[in-house]
Amino acid sequence: MTNTTHSTQPTQPSRLTAENPTTVLLGGDLPVRRLGYGTMRLADGPGDPTGPEARIWTAPADRDAAIALLRTAVELGVQLIDTADAYALGAGEELIADALHPYRDDLMIATKVGVVRPSPTEWVPLGHPAYLRQQTELSLRRLRTDRIDLLQLHRIDPAYPVAEQLGALKQLQEEGKVRHIGLSEVTVEQIREAEETAPVASVQNLYNLATRGHEDVVTYTAGQGIAFLPFFPVAMGAHAAPGGPLDTIAHELGATAAQTALAWLLHRSPTVLPIPGTTSAAHLAENVGALEVALDAEQFARIEAATQG
Numbered sequence: 001m002t003n004t005t006h007s008t009q010p011t012q013p014s015r016l017t018a019e020n021p022t023t024v025l026l027g028g029d030l031p032v033r034r035l036g037y038g039t040m041r042l043a044d045g046p047g048d049p050t051g052p053e054a055r056i057w058t059a060p061a062d063r064d065a066a067i068a069l070l071r072t073a074v075e076l077g078v079q080l081i082d083t084a085d086a087y088a089l090g091a092g093e094e095l096i097a098d099a100l101h102p103y104r105d106d107l108m109i110a111t112k113v114g115v116v117r118p119s120p121t122e123w124v125p126l127g128h129p130a131y132l133r134q135q136t137e138l139s140l141r142r143l144r145t146d147r148i149d150l151l152q153l154h155r156i157d158p159a160y161p162v163a164e165q166l167g168a169l170k171q172l173q174e175e176g177k178v179r180h181i182g183l184s185e186v187t188v189e190q191i192r193e194a195e196e197t198a199p200v201a202s203v204q205n206l207y208n209l210a211t212r213g214h215e216d217v218v219t220y221t222a223g224q225g226i227a228f229l230p231f232f233p234v235a236m237g238a239h240a241a242p243g244g245p246l247d248t249i250a251h252e253l254g255a256t257a258a259q260t261a262l263a264w265l266l267h268r269s270p271t272v273l274p275i276p277g278t279t280s281a282a283h284l285a286e287n288v289g290a291l292e293v294a295l296d297a298e299q300f301a302r303i304e305a306a307t308q309g
């Protein structure tokens with residue numbers, strides 16, 4: 001069960017400091033800058049929907065632009081690139097390999113298995129352990145690597161025991177094909193259940209200023225040192241309207257509303273690692289710049305008060 005009622009005071013002091021640093025230790029051993037890049041929207045041709053209904057079905061129409069954007073992300077200091085086997089039916093992973101292979105030592109590629117795409121509008125969990133193994137083998141081939149830094153179970157499939165799904169990933173980890181294991185769109189109870197089978201290095205859930213259903217997961221992961229990767233992190237809701245609370249604080253900070261929304265996430269917990277997605281080089285640079293936005297405790301609290309409930 002998620003909990004939307006309790007306080008979300010930052011679990012650490014509110015500036016990015018030694019206690020609330022610019023990096024998180026993924027799985028306890030991989031330092032990663034806390035502003036990644038989500039690549040889901042590097043897909044499809046012009047005119048395709050870009051909202052939540054986006055198809056994410058084919059490789060991007062402008063492949064060169066997508067490759068340039070991925071390289072720019074790394075040049076800007078991004079150390080975690082998020083993808084999935086389901087994005088454009090594997091073409092998303094191939095794109096990343098074309099852009100970034102051979103990978104820098106300090107660059108983590110995070111992918112996901114466990115969702116099938118029978119059509120452009122369907123995303124169906126499939127957690128058969130043999131399927132999870134097969135898909136990981138395919139991801140290894142497409143990413144042109146012999147070990148995936150972070151393999152996330154895209155969804156827990158209720159048709160199979162959690163222990164069997166995590167067991168398949170654990171086996172891959174023991175074989176050296178996976179460094180760390182993550183989960184996606186899970187409750188605290190599901191994280192605890194998964195941890196009975198395998199160590200959980202990360203959780204990727206829908207969470208942003210306007211959508212706060214996973215407060216208890218953010219707090220739990222902070223306490224456990226588990227990285228929390230909020231997806232749709234830039235969504236700012238009505239609070240970002242001109243003259244609204246986010247806009248006002250953004251002006252005080254000399255930042256944009258998107259940067260202020262990302263800065264709020266970064267200050268919410270020291271293990272939060274947003275993975276904003278964009279097809280724009282300007283937005284990419286803007287988003288990475290959120291790491292430099294010095295939100296203070298009073299500003300954090302004001303955003304909190306204006307956007308809660």
Ligand SMILES: NC(=O)c1ccc[n+]([C@@H]2O[C@H](COP(=O)([O-])OP(=O)(O)OC[C@H]3O[C@@H](n4cnc5c(N)ncnc54)[C@H](OP(=O)(O)O)[C@@H]3O)[C@@H](O)[C@H]2O)c1
Pocket residue numbers: 037038039040041050082083154184185204205230231232233234235258259275276277278279280283284286287
């Ligand atoms: N685990 C899951 O089930 C799951 C589900 C969804 C997404 N994800 C992951 O999370 C990542 C992030 O999600 P997302 O890409 O859908 O959502 P997002 O990062 O919140 O935002 C994407 C949208 O915001 C716009 N945007 C980005 N930066 C902006 C800025 N600085 N100012 C104004 N607009 C900005 C983008 O448009 P422009 O292209 O014009 O910048 C795009 O329309 C995905 O890429 C994917 O890796 C995971």
